[in-house]
Amino acid sequence: MPTSAMSQESKKPSVKKEKRKMKERKKERAGTVIFCGGKGYEVENVLGSGGFGDVYKVCLTKNREKKFAMKTERFDVLDEKQRRMIVETSVFEACQEERATDKTHFAKMVEFGKTDEFNFLIMEIVGPNLFDFRRKTMKGTTSPRTIIEVARQTLKAIESLHELGWLHRDLKPHNFAIGLPPRDATIFILDFGMARPYREKDGRIRAPRRSVPWKGTPRYASARALLCEEQSRRDDLVSWCFMILEYYRPANLMWSFGNFDKNLIIQTKGFVISSPEVFVEKKQLKMPARFAELLTMTNALTFTANPNYDAMRRILDDIVKDEKIDMSLPIDWIAHSPFGDAEKDKLKAPSDGAVTKKDPDVNEQTKMVDAKRKQLEDDMIKMFKDAGQPKTREEVREALDKREEELTKKLLRRARGTKEDDGNQGGKKSPPKVDRRTRKTNEKKSPPKVASPEAAKAADSVAKDAVNKKAFPETVKAAAPEAKDAANKKTEAITAAAPEAKDAVNKKASPETVKDAAPEAKDAANKK
Numbered sequence: 001m002p003t004s005a006m007s008q009e010s011k012k013p014s015v016k017k018e019k020r021k022m023k024e025r026k027k028e029r030a031g032t033v034i035f036c037g038g039k040g041y042e043v044e045n046v047l048g049s050g051g052f053g054d055v056y057k058v059c060l061t062k063n064r065e066k067k068f069a070m071k072t073e074r075f076d077v078l079d080e081k082q083r084r085m086i087v088e089t090s091v092f093e094a095c096q097e098e099r100a101t102d103k104t105h106f107a108k109m110v111e112f113g114k115t116d117e118f119n120f121l122i123m124e125i126v127g128p129n130l131f132d133f134r135r136k137t138m139k140g141t142t143s144p145r146t147i148i149e150v151a152r153q154t155l156k157a158i159e160s161l162h163e164l165g166w167l168h169r170d171l172k173p174h175n176f177a178i179g180l181p182p183r184d185a186t187i188f189i190l191d192f193g194m195a196r197p198y199r200e201k202d203g204r205i206r207a208p209r210r211s212v213p214w215k216g217t218p219r220y221a222s223a224r225a226l227l228c229e230e231q232s233r234r235d236d237l238v239s240w241c242f243m244i245l246e247y248y249r250p251a252n253l254m255w256s257f258g259n260f261d262k263n264l265i266i267q268t269k270g271f272v273i274s275s276p277e278v279f280v281e282k283k284q285l286k287m288p289a290r291f292a293e294l295l296t297m298t299n300a301l302t303f304t305a306n307p308n309y310d311a312m313r314r315i316l317d318d319i320v321k322d323e324k325i326d327m328s329l330p331i332d333w334i335a336h337s338p339f340g341d342a343e344k345d346k347l348k349a350p351s352d353g354a355v356t357k358k359d360p361d362v363n364e365q366t367k368m369v370d371a372k373r374k375q376l377e378d379d380m381i382k383m384f385k386d387a388g389q390p391k392t393r394e395e396v397r398e399a400l401d402k403r404e405e406e407l408t409k410k411l412l413r414r415a416r417g418t419k420e421d422d423g424n425q426g427g428k429k430s431p432p433k434v435d436r437r438t439r440k441t442n443e444k445k446s447p448p449k450v451a452s453p454e455a456a457k458a459a460d461s462v463a464k465d466a467v468n469k470k471a472f473p474e475t476v477k478a479a480a481p482e483a484k485d486a487a488n489k490k491t492e493a494i495t496a497a498a499p500e501a502k503d504a505v506n507k508k509a510s511p512e513t514v515k516d517a518a519p520e521a522k523d524a525a526n527k528k
């Protein structure tokens with residue numbers, strides 16, 4: 001039985017090799033601009049690196065104060081590459097569509113697309129992950145009050161994800177992060193690259209496959225996951241238990257230290273979950289006595305069982321009482337904020353030497369786009385003024401932004417195709433639904449929501465065109481219905497007074513060209 005796990009495990013590259021690969025992997029340079037959704041996103045620095053790509057801090061070229069995180073997935077890294085990000089965007093979309101779910105612990109996805117070298121996903125930026133915060137800012141320590149806070153918030157985040165119908169399958173402190181001020185009291189759940197829906201469309205739990213490719217992080221994975229068995233909500237909760245146990249004492253995850261072979265790791269994990277008292281007695285587990293109840297409760301879950309998250313929270317409340325934890329104390333990342341100026345710079349600094357210089361070509365490109373955008377704004381301001389309805393630059397910008405966004409969304413929707421299956425319900429995939437009401441709502445939405453890479457590329461290039469002014473007349477058309485109305489009215493008035501103007505308008509009769517027609521009409525009127 002353990003052989004499959006072992007063979008899978010033995011194929012896994014060593015941690016050292018992984019790290020070297022991460023370091024060697026090509027990084028985007030500061031100043032590189034990625035165009036998507038009619039906007040330019042400029043790379044500032046690396047925020048984090050994973051096995052398949054890097055996460056960058058980016059800013060909007062036209063509003064540099066607006067920061068986002070851009071996760072990339074390089075095509076030269078792994079065969080599985082495209083599927084991971086497609087799966088990830090599916091989770092974000094499910095989250096954004098599902099009104100009933102508590103979204104407190106999810107970052108917002110803003111855009112996704114691909115370049116010639118990588119898939120990318122642009123999302124709300126958050127702060128350091130829990131692993132880095134504990135290691136760098138807290139020097140490996142965590143207050144009991146903070147452990148409870150971490151346990152409560154991460155459990156809630158997992159519950160919300162499960163409510164959406166998805167399993168995470170790679171829960172660990174690296175995949176939870178602190179929010180940026182003013183949401184710095186909130187923990188965010190990250191990295192849905194290994195997620196999988198656990199329900200069929202009709203709401204039934206999906207039947208387990210006989211064997212499953214290895215997914216996850218050995219330190220936090222459940223024994224069943226290491227045995228390449230199908231995972232369920234229970235396995236996410238086992239990983240959560242290990243994560244919290246590690247907060248109480250890193251050595252609680254005894255398999256991460258010393259010479260444990262694969263079989264022994266699997267056996268020990270099974271024992272810790274099923275009979276924690278044995279390890280407590282031997283002083284191999286250090287945790288509040290009540291935490292054992294959480295372990296046994298999780299262990300008792302069957303593959304299809306609905307976890308009782310409320311009961312789990314009550315046990316956490318009992319721990320607070322038993323251990324006399326003062327919950328009025330500030331949590332560690334508020335008391336030792338990583339967001340002081342010096343610390344902030346340290347956390348956001350390029351992590352491994354990449355991203356240092358600006359690319360001159362990109363600077364030129366950005367300047368050109370900015371200049372074109374300004375020209376467009378000037379044209380529109382003039383148009384509104386001429387039409388007798390003057391508008392400020394801010395108002396024009398807002399209208400343009402809004403329309404560009406709508407246009408891009410429309411283009412993306414049109415361009416979205418089907419996606420591959422990685423055992424994640426494939427091309428037909430729409431995230432499984434939790435209740436009947438939700439199912440009905442989703443059944444109405446026929447086209448699949450996630451772009452095939454080709455479709456994403458097509459959509460991206462159209463969006464890019466829009467930015468590069470090729471499509472600007474179209475954007476103007478879409479962007480300024482008010483201006484068009486005003487121009488129409490003005491044109492009517494002018495044409496009434498000027499037959500030449502009427503001719504000009506007739507020549508340009510389509511509503512799309514009213515903008516072009518108006519100056520001619522005006523000229524004619526002026527002549528008159």
Ligand SMILES: Nc1ncnc2c1ncn2[C@@H]1O[C@H](COP(=O)(O)OP(=O)(O)OP(=O)(O)O)[C@@H](O)[C@H]1O
Nearest residue numbers: 047048049050051052055069124125126129174191
């Ligand atoms: N929205 C975000 N804002 C700020 N930092 C982020 C964001 N998303 C991810 N990060 C940082 O980047 C790191 C890697 O992100 P993530 O885990 O999503 O990438 P990954 O390639 O899937 O990693 P892995 O291969 O380890 O699973 C995170 O640990 C976090 O520190």
